[in-house]
Amino acid sequence: QVHLVESVVDSVQPGGSLRLSCAIFRSTISSYFIACWFRQASVKLLLHVSAIVEVKRGRGGTYYADSVKGRFSISQDKDENTLNLQLNNLKPEDTAVYYCAAADRSRGAWYLPGSYMYWGQGTQVIVSS
Numbered sequence: 001q002v003h004l005v006e007s008v009v010d011s012v013q014p015g016g017s018l019r020l021s022c023a024i025f026r027s028t029i030s031s032y033f034i035a036c037w038f039r040q041a042s043v044k045l046l047l048h049v050s051a052i053v054e055v056k057r058g059r060g061g062t063y064y065a066d067s068v069k070g071r072f073s074i075s076q077d078k079d080e081n082t083l084n085l086q087l088n089n090l091k092p093e094d095t096a097v098y099y100c101a102a103a104d105r106s107r108g109a110w111y112l113p114g115s116y117m118y119w120g121q122g123t124q125v126i127v128s129s
Contacts, residue, residue, distance in 0.1 A: 002024065002025065002102050002104060002117070004025075005025075005121070006020065007022070012127055013129050014090060014091055014092055014129055017086070017087060017089075020123060022035070022120055024083055026081075028104075030105065031056040032055055032056070034110060035100060035102040036100070036110060037050050037100055047065065049098070050068060050074040050085060051111075052074050052083070072085060073086040074086075085098070090125075095127045095128065096125060097124050099120055099121075099122045100119075100120040101118065102117070102118045103115060103116045103117045
């Protein structure tokens with residue numbers, strides 16, 4: 001079982017930066033774990049942002065949507081048990097509710113919401129001047 005809790009963040013002006021954190025509570029440590037950030041702008045689809053894969057025997061990796069490559073950076077702090085997303089050079093179109101999601105077994109492509117079993121409650125990001 002995995003429980004996810006996102007941090008609350010302030011609004012930011014275009015060009016600014018934010019850091020999102022998602023506390024991860026895991027009852028067991030599996031051999032495979034993937035955590036992802038999705039976002040949903042008002043009345044729009046839930047879209048993938050970035051994911052990080054942890055594999056006990058093998059190589060993990062990170063993935064990014066084209067729209068955020070070079071601006072966002074995903075990381076996992078194992079000491080703090082958090083999933084982090086650094087958002088730089090923010091644009092108004094980055095405004096959305098951001099959700100962290102996780103799965104402890106492979107269920108499909110990283111960019112599909114259906115691949116994840118556990119979801120956080122979402123945190124609002126507003127980029128506005």
